[in-house]
Amino acid sequence: MQTTIIDYGMNAEGIARENNFVYFIPYALNGEIVEIEVEKQLKNYAFAKLKSIIVPSNNRISPRCPYFYECGGCSLQHMNYIEQLNYKSLLVKKTIKKITNLDCVVQNTIACDQIFNYRNKASFNFFMQISGFYKHKSNDIVNIDACLLVNNDINNVYSLFLKYLSENQEIRKHIKNLVVRIINNQILVAIVSKEYFECKSFYNILNLNYKNVGVFLIVNKRKDSVVLSGKCIHISGIKQIKVQNYNINYDIDILSFHQTNIYIQNKIYDKVLDYVNKEDIVINAFSGAGLLSAIISQKAKYVYGVEIEKSSHLNAEQLIKKNNIKNVKNILGDFNKKFKTIKDKADLIILDPSKKGCGKDIMQQIIGINSIIYISCNPIALSKDLQFIKNIYIIEDIIPFDMFPNTNNVETLVKLKLKENKNDIEH
Numbered sequence: 001m002q003t004t005i006i007d008y009g010m011n012a013e014g015i016a017r018e019n020n021f022v023y024f025i026p027y028a029l030n031g032e033i034v035e036i037e038v039e040k041q042l043k044n045y046a047f048a049k050l051k052s053i054i055v056p057s058n059n060r061i062s063p064r065c066p067y068f069y070e071c072g073g074c075s076l077q078h079m080n081y082i083e084q085l086n087y088k089s090l091l092v093k094k095t096i097k098k099i100t101n102l103d104c105v106v107q108n109t110i111a112c113d114q115i116f117n118y119r120n121k122a123s124f125n126f127f128m129q130i131s132g133f134y135k136h137k138s139n140d141i142v143n144i145d146a147c148l149l150v151n152n153d154i155n156n157v158y159s160l161f162l163k164y165l166s167e168n169q170e171i172r173k174h175i176k177n178l179v180v181r182i183i184n185n186q187i188l189v190a191i192v193s194k195e196y197f198e199c200k201s202f203y204n205i206l207n208l209n210y211k212n213v214g215v216f217l218i219v220n221k222r223k224d225s226v227v228l229s230g231k232c233i234h235i236s237g238i239k240q241i242k243v244q245n246y247n248i249n250y251d252i253d254i255l256s257f258h259q260t261n262i263y264i265q266n267k268i269y270d271k272v273l274d275y276v277n278k279e280d281i282v283i284n285a286f287s288g289a290g291l292l293s294a295i296i297s298q299k300a301k302y303v304y305g306v307e308i309e310k311s312s313h314l315n316a317e318q319l320i321k322k323n324n325i326k327n328v329k330n331i332l333g334d335f336n337k338k339f340k341t342i343k344d345k346a347d348l349i350i351l352d353p354s355k356k357g358c359g360k361d362i363m364q365q366i367i368g369i370n371s372i373i374y375i376s377c378n379p380i381a382l383s384k385d386l387q388f389i390k391n392i393y394i395i396e397d398i399i400p401f402d403m404f405p406n407t408n409n410v411e412t413l414v415k416l417k418l419k420e421n422k423n424d425i426e427h
């Protein structure tokens, strides 16, 4: 069947409409005339395969990665970068509209200067003789040699590990993941294995190639997909990565949270800083390894950071000691429980939750704080959370940031202000 693509869906698939029937077509671009074949038909819509492109979009480009159509790691390499950015702004706008019914102005997506090799961390999955990333919406692994989104040295460590396994076949069946993090030429590697094994020899191989490298073995016996869990044993080499950013010195562990794209991280932090006032007492909920709290402390009166994960909290504590920062208090624990101890003091709260968002309990608890900055990696969870407070706060700014070029993910910063006049509050 021949049709014209008129829009994009939530996963960047092309949308076509014929006789009030909607078709979702992966890899079709807006404006293209295409030949499709229906694969799965439901009551009002169908999923279809792109058979051929009759009139291509000017925004279509050839994906650079040979695994692109199979691997679930990225999904936009067939779009030029301008179209990716436009798509992401529209995605945020449409998702907020769909869930909250608010017609918001969404700014243009802030571009990333580097759209390949930008990731400073990767986690490769292993199963039998296969290793790489999951297929789209599947637990099957696509066997890959390298990934174009990650730093080149991460690919190099991965290929040295594959060679090491090929020479030590008896180990291979135990391996679940290889996690590699690199910042400023310092590399931390975690081998996640079902069983303990002697892996100093792999460190020795890495050490021939890299000066600052450290290897950990994580013995993870879990049956689910959680990677960084279980006993973490330091095998050899450096234990932490030392970073300097915003004139702050800090150290990162392999287990701690750290943004994977520092280029965009700093653009987001700069924007957050614009919203902070000199007299503000700020709560930085979900504060990770504490860098953002420290940056804000350079401008605000006082900052409370709340983080549930111990390794990140300890890095945040180390950071404030190392930099002699006196106006930050790091609190270890669940934000939902810790919030009541600090809530009366705050002028501004920063919410930067993980993918599932904050949820109703947290959103209702924070009502009353004058300003909110919500940083989200999931437009659906963000919109659901905005729905809980949309009548009490005014949305002043919505800015998408391209933290993950060539993928369907977008990071969004939303600035909200408490409505001043009680009459403004809609019920």
Ligand SMILES: C[S@@+](CC[C@H](N)C(=O)[O-])C[C@H]1O[C@@H](n2cnc3c(N)ncnc32)[C@H](O)[C@@H]1O
Binding pocket: 257, 258, 259, 285, 286, 287, 288, 289, 290, 291, 292, 306, 307, 308, 309, 312, 333, 334, 335, 336, 352, 353, 354
């Ligand atoms: C997206 S990261 C944000 C980190 C930080 N804002 C940054 O820019 O580096 C989310 C963080 O929230 C933490 N977290 C998740 N659930 C939490 C909870 N209930 N209470 C406090 N922290 C939580 C995670 O461990 C993670 O470090």
